[in-house]
Amino acid sequence: ASVPVLPEQLMYVLFTSGSTGRPKGVEITRGAFANFIASMAHTPGMSQDERLLAITTTSFDIAGLELFLPLYQGATVVILDRATARDPYRLRRRLEDGDISIMQATPASWRLLLEAGWQGNGKLRMLCGGDAMSSALADRLIDAGCELWNMYGPTETTVWSSLVHIRRKGERVTIGRPIDRTAMVILDDQGQALPAEQEGEIAIGGAGLARGYLGRPDLTEKRFVVLPSGERVY
Numbered sequence: 001a002s003v004p005v006l007p008e009q010l011m012y013v014l015f016t017s018g019s020t021g022r023p024k025g026v027e028i029t030r031g032a033f034a035n036f037i038a039s040m041a042h043t044p045g046m047s048q049d050e051r052l053l054a055i056t057t058t059s060f061d062i063a064g065l066e067l068f069l070p071l072y073q074g075a076t077v078v079i080l081d082r083a084t085a086r087d088p089y090r091l092r093r094r095l096e097d098g099d100i101s102i103m104q105a106t107p108a109s110w111r112l113l114l115e116a117g118w119q120g121n122g123k124l125r126m127l128c129g130g131d132a133m134s135s136a137l138a139d140r141l142i143d144a145g146c147e148l149w150n151m152y153g154p155t156e157t158t159v160w161s162s163l164v165h166i167r168r169k170g171e172r173v174t175i176g177r178p179i180d181r182t183a184m185v186i187l188d189d190q191g192q193a194l195p196a197e198q199e200g201e202i203a204i205g206g207a208g209l210a211r212g213y214l215g216r217p218d219l220t221e222k223r224f225v226v227l228p229s230g231e232r233v234y
Contacts, residue, residue: 013214014061016155025214032158033064035207037072039180040065044127044149044163050101051076053094055085055109061155062130066104088116095124104151106130107137120144127151129160132173139169150176156223156234157182158208181207183231191227205233 012033015023046052046069054066054077070077078100084090091113095103104127105113114137126141129151141148152175153161162184164176178184185193186200194200203225209232212220226232 011211014064014155014159015059016061024216024219026155027211027214028158029211032208032210033068035181036158036160036179037065037068039182040069040160041073043179044125044147044165046070046073046075046102048074051078051099052102052104053100054079055091055103055105057082057085060130061159062104064159065127088112088118092116092118096121098123101125102127104129107133110141111137114140114144118144122146125149129153135170135173138166138171138173142166142169150174152176153204153208154234156210157204157206158210161204161208178204178206179208183233185227185233187227191225193227193229203227203233205231209234 012028012030013025014028015025040046050070052066052070052075054063056063056066058067067077069075080091080094084094088109094100095113095118098121101123102125107128108131110126110128120143122145124145125147126145127149128141133150138148138150148166149163150166150173151160151163153159160179161182162176162178164174166173182204183206185203186198187203188194188200209224212224224232224234
């Protein structure tokens with residue numbers, strides 16, 4: 001007899017950015033993705049009357065937030081055409097229409113938008129992730145919108161794993177705190193947890209942890225490890 005597959009065990013394949021030159025397929029369960037969307041729904045949050053401008057190509061994992069968070073919340077997703085999304089001047093004019101309340105982009109995209117003359121209207125909730133955000137960029141964005149969030153996380157732990165609300169100019173930009181049902185710990189070379197203020201490697205576990213890499217059991221074994229505490233992490 002066949003064994004039924006539970007909804008939370010259904011699998012999606014998300015691909016890494018390919019920073020090493022070869023993108024890797026990551027096996028993400030439906031339960032992991034659902035946890036991510038449910039967490040984003042309350043922090044940074046989205047209400048039914050809001051409109052999110054989706055500018056990310058669907059081959060990039062962060063597009064998952066843009067497409068599914070508005071649907072989950074009963075809000076509106078406005079999908080921008082590729083030409084406008086890639087042209088900061090056209091994107092600036094689209095935002096100046098004033099009907100968009102949330103937009104997510106990488107630091108590079110936000111920087112290009114500012115360089116194209118975008119000044120904002122003080123009403124946009126801005127999500128920034130995919131690379132490190134500098135304090136200088138954060139200071140410029142705070143002047144343009146109503147909220148600024150720095151997002152952090154690898155594809156291997158389902159898009160974003162932590163976030164922080166940057167509230168003031170000059171504030172130190174960190175990766176913030178873990179999202180729902182997510183744990184982060186700093187490890188030494190032996191895989192032991194380090195005390196506060198010590199440098200080490202970030203390990204992420206919890207509900208967003210992927211099954212592993214598609215068709216790469218060798219790499220899965222290397223990167224998805226079991227700590228001495230018995231917890232599996234990336």
